[in-house]
Amino acid sequence: MNSLYAAVLAIIISLVRRLPSDQAEVMATAISETAQTREEAAMLLTVSYYETGFRSRGPVIPFGLSGAPRACQLGLAYCAGVSLRSLRRAARCSKQMDRVFGFYHTGRCVPDPYSTRQARSYQGFLRRLPEQ
Numbered sequence: 001m002n003s004l005y006a007a008v009l010a011i012i013i014s015l016v017r018r019l020p021s022d023q024a025e026v027m028a029t030a031i032s033e034t035a036q037t038r039e040e041a042a043m044l045l046t047v048s049y050y051e052t053g054f055r056s057r058g059p060v061i062p063f064g065l066s067g068a069p070r071a072c073q074l075g076l077a078y079c080a081g082v083s084l085r086s087l088r089r090a091a092r093c094s095k096q097m098d099r100v101f102g103f104y105h106t107g108r109c110v111p112d113p114y115s116t117r118q119a120r121s122y123q124g125f126l127r128r129l130p131e132q
Helices: 003-015 021-034 038-052 069-073 076-091 097-106 113-128
Strands: none
Touching: 003 021, 003 038, 003 113, 021 038, 021 076, 038 076, 038 097, 038 113, 069 076, 076 097, 097 113
């Protein structure tokens, strides 16, 4: 088993205990196969946790891609890729993660209370992910 996948799955399960195991596994697969670095995996974990609680079915748009809902209709891996491209673009605005998440949500490289909470979670996720 891939160590990144195992760590991502463990994080998901620890955060949302009531999430069906198949949902946790699907999200862990999408995140670990899409991310090229542990930092990217932590960013995808963060937006997925805050936006959908790691759900990928039902009346949710995975990874909070409300601006690109059709991307997620093409498949979860494609959706994760679109989210990651948006996160990479956001990361160009600043090295400070509260600003990066602010940009991801608003298009402005400005932190707000929501993006500040996300930045703290990102740091916690990053510490739990294995070095690659």
